[in-house]
Amino acid sequence: MNLKSHSLFATIIILSFFLFLSFSSQAAKGGKKISSDLFGLFFEDINYSADGGLYAEMVQNRSFEYNPTEQKTWNPFSYWEYVAPGFSYGRINVETTAPIHPNNPHYVVLDVEHIGHEAKYTGISGVGIKNSGFEGMVVKANDKYDFSMFARQLGNEPVAFTICLQTLKGKILAQTTVSVAASDWKKYSATLIPSANCDTANLVILATNAGKVGLDLISLFPEKTFKNRPNGMRADLAQMLADMKPRFIRFPGGCLAHGDGLGNMYRWKNTIGPLETRKEQRNIWNYNQTAGLGYYEYFRFCEDIGAKPLPVLPAAVSCQNSGDTWRVGGTGQKALPMNEMQEYVQEVLDLIEWANGPVTSVWGAKRAAAGHPAPFNLQYIGIGNEDKITPEFEERFKMIFAAVKAKHPEVTVVGTVGPAPDGEDFTKGWKLADDLKVPIVDEHYYTSPEWFISHQNRYDSYKRNATEVYLGEYASWGNKLRNAIAEAAYMTSLERNGDVVRMASYAPLLAKKDFTQWKTDMIFFNNVKINPTPNYYVQKMFSANQGDYYFDKVILKDEKDQNLAASCVRDSKTGDIIVKMVNFGNAPKPMKINLGKFGSIASLAEQTVLSGEADAENTLDNPQKVSPVSSTVKVGKSFNYSAPAMSLTVVRIKTKK
Incomplete structure (x- = not known):
């Protein structure tokens, strides 16, 4: 290309650019600028949404941490079964001496005394344990499944293991071997490739010689997770969410975030780093959360589907519905002691550094070590979830808000105004937001379809150029078409008021059949099937068709x-x-x-x-x-x-x- 033609080409490019700007300006003439982040998703670990759901781990109670405070019948052996085919025998027990990590205190000890003859039907013998997963494990022929476990030799001799996938009748679908010969905790990995499809497979770990060994964090993952991520998401469920093209995802939950009492608050630092160092705990919905789906995985998933992350941290108070107060209006809010508040405020600031800091920073280095040296570009952070607006809450929220505003003015804080569309907490929350000039507050409401139809003018009278609204949780009670269409009518009003409503997300998102704590949800599923509700389709039709001018x-x-x-x-x-x-x-x-x-x-x-x-x-x-x-x-x-x-x-x- 000669100089003259090069100059002509440059001129064409410049003219094209200005023509595009002119086109954009003309097309937008008369339009009102609205939020470009209007419709997104809210994920809470409720209804077995994470473990047994979106999180693709197939082994249930993989670290032997289940206990009766979660479910009365649970114990460290729940969903595990002692097996000894071929007239083998030995003993198993749970111990806590010298665990992998203090956050992961329990492990199983397998003491093998005798290995018998090979069982006629399965062709194997040994002493070990079997896991049934979350209502069975779904495996597909010729797909790869990544097995791993931590183990250490406790006796004098190495212990060989046969690892296999079996049908309920004991037919072997896949088999491999592992040998444990180290006296320190070590991770052992293998790949299983089933020969046939099965929706109710079990994982069997069998010691095939006499000896004593400790086992922990026994895991099985499909290699085909969403975008083939290790420790990743169930591909079909994740794709349903990606198809919505959400602009943001709020996580890890609502009531789950501030927890059932101070000791049960969701602390983000317990959910990052190697899996064996993460802290499992009961969630407020009374089942176990492994934290395998932790902050790193949440942020990575947001990035994978092009959604902005919106983590929600407790405002240093627990849920007002803690303990036995669900039925009496909620009086169980507890606040962190003031002498712990500086440390807690730093915990919030550390999250921002972990998400956005350079690899040379303390917490940015931890993010890089996990496999993500580039910042996550965190823009929003939620503080509190539909809290009761008490003096204790206000005092602690002010401390956190002031610290984030001072050190990270580039990060937008989302406050909270209680659990209802009106009432005492709503009024107090909005007054606090106005006084502090909180950029965004989080409104929640669940009500009838008729309410949504009759309140389409709700945000028409809200003040402009002031605190904006994030409608973080809303739904009409039900998953019939009429519920979804009522929500659709209301969503047109959210677009009309997109200059004051910054974001909105339906709730709850996921629910596993027969494991639900909330009766109205967007997507129901079991291990094999997915049921997108009419509500899902309405949300998808809006979310995938967003605009930035009204x-x-x-x-x-x-x-x-x-x-x-x-x-x-x-x-x-x-x-x-x-x-x-x-x-x-x-x-x-x-x-x-x-x-x-x-x-x-x-x-x-x-x-x-x-x-x-x-x-x-x-x-x-x-x-x-x-x-x-x-x-x-x-x-x-x-x-x-x-x-x-x-x-x-x-x-x-x-x-x-």
Whole structure:
């Protein structure tokens, strides 16, 4: 390319850039700038969402830490079974002397006295243990499964092990061997490749010679996790979330974060580093959390799906519903002693350094050691979760907020205003936010579909250029189509008020069948199947079709009919115009769309419609009974649309540049 042609090429590039800016400006003319982070996800370890759910670990009670404070019938041997095929015999017991790490105190000791003859059916003999996983282990033929365990030789002789996957009848699906010959704790790894599919497999660890050995943190992971991450996520569940294209993920929970009493608060430092050093504990929903899905994994998952991380830390107080107070309105809030507050404030600051600090910083180095030298670019941090706004809470929140604001003004603090859309804590929380000029506060409410329909103007009167809202938890009570469509109507009002509502996320997110503590959830699942509810499809249709400019008076409808709702947004990155129309009524209703203000538009658009019977809902056996239907439709500068009864329609329209 000669100089003249090079100059011409540069001129074309510059002109194209300014033409694009002109196009963007014209397309946005008359639009209102709204949040580009409006719709995201809230993940809480409730309903077995993490262990046995999104976290792909297949072994249950892998570190022998289950105990009766979690479930009355639990003990360190729960979900393990002593096995001794071929008339072998020995003993097992749980010990705590010289564990791998103080955070992981229990381990099993296997004392093998005699190895018998090979069992006729399985062809193996030995003394060992068997794990049934979370209601059975799902394995697929020819896939790879990564086995590991920590072990140490306690007797005079090395101990050889046969590791295998078996059916419930004992048929061997995969088999390998491991030899333990070190007197110190050491990690042993192997790969198992099943010969057939099985939804109820068991993992068997058999010592095949006499000896004594300690075992701990026995693990089995599918190699095919989401994006093939070690210690990663269940691929199909994670993909369901990635498909929503959420702008953020709030984690690790709501009530789980501040916990059932001070000793049960979720402390992020206990959830990073090598798995054997992480601290397991009972969560507030009364089951065990291994912390295998910890802060590093949460941040990495956010990065993998292009969502901003929003960690929520306790405001140095426990949940007001701690102990036996769930049924009496909550009086169990406890506060960290003031002489511990400086250390706790530093814990919050350390998280920001861990997420964003350079590798030369103390906590940035720990992030790098875990495999992520680049910063995670943390932008938001939540302090507190629907707390009772007591003097103790206010005093501690002020200390944390002031410290973060002083040292990390680039990080936006999200405060809290209690568990309800109104009331004493709501009023006190908002006053505190106004006094301190907290950038964002977290509102929560669960209520009826009718409430969502009748409160679509809630945020119209909120003050602009002041504290913004994060609607961190909301849902109508139920997973029928009518619940989802009521939420869709309300979400159009969130878009309309996207200049004051910064973020919103439905809750709870995941629920394992037969292991639920909350009756309304977005996605139900078992080990094999996934049931996306109508609520999921509404959330996905909004989240995957977000815009950063809102346009009024594009969709004409009967303004007196509360069952009708609509919004129009534009994605400035693509130039797409996105129209959303909701009909909560029981008959089709007309709407008129006028796109005259957007310049030239493409004649064909993508249309997605979710509709059906009001009481229709999906199940694990029929997960697509209510699901959206997509098509290509013709559009013009002005066109009419008949919104079906009980429906959400999204039309995505390309603009011509």
